[in-house]
């Protein structure tokens with residue numbers, strides 16, 4: 001299988017790294033500017049978008065929304081019968097299908113952390129297209145099929161998630177600096193806390209409240225900190241902050 005990726009910025013790089021790690025597929029990449037690609041013998045560059053489209057069975061589009069409009073028009077006559085996977089956040093599926101009526105379209109949302117091959121991949125497309133793509137999406141992470149409304153609503157989690165986590169981890173790291181730890185070391189330690197916690201939750205299939213209960217000794221320091229978080233409505237403020245920016249996408 002030939003897999004094409006158009007736009008090798010943050011997301012295109014992550015995808016090309018994930019998809020080239022295993023499997024016999026050839027990864028073909030194109031970007032209009034200068035760009036770096038992961039070291040892999042499976043990845044080859046082409047010099048124009050139509051060469052990529054013509055030689056790919058599946059085409060991932062990883063350009064910014066403002067560039068997607070023109071790109072979809074440019075490639076629409078050359079993608080007949082192929083699978084086109086759009087990573088363009090919040091770009092309506094209907095508009096892609098209207099611009100590219102001859103291709104099988106799938107809209108996905110994932111993050112730069114897809115490079116680790118462990119990111120959630122939220123997809124909206126007809127079930128048979130999803131089934132055809134599933135093995136490829138599994139090489140990026142954990143695929144889930146949802147309604148488009150849900151894929152859009154979860155952009156702040158599945159797409160922006162790494163930035164939101166980095167923001168929270170940076171707060172913990174800042175506390176460690178106050179406690180006398182060098183920032184680089186503090187960042188590394190909080191990242192290991194996050195990594196081991198996620199691994200623990202997933203391996204034990206433990207729900208988040210059960211984990212909090214496990215760590216929280218009555219009258220201990222954890223419950224005192226969590227009580228202070230609640231007093232400052234940290235959780236409510238986080239939920240409200242995300243909700244307030246996504247409200248227009250959450251209406252049924």
Ligand SMILES: NC(=O)c1ccc[n+]([C@@H]2O[C@H](COP(=O)([O-])OP(=O)(O)OC[C@H]3O[C@@H](n4cnc5c(N)ncnc54)[C@H](OP(=O)(O)O)[C@@H]3O)[C@@H](O)[C@H]2O)c1
Pocket residue numbers: 006007008009010011012030031032033035049062063064065067071087088089090109110111112158159160
């Ligand atoms: N960044 C994230 O964490 C994230 C997460 C989830 C989803 N997304 C979605 O992923 C898409 C890409 O985001 P990104 O952060 O990876 O953007 P990016 O870093 O700006 O990468 C996009 C790349 O595509 C190139 N490009 C634009 N139009 C092109 C065209 N017609 N042909 C070939 N190359 C073209 C750009 O070149 P120029 O530099 O010349 O513009 C740039 O190198 C966006 O639609 C975004 O909504 C991003």
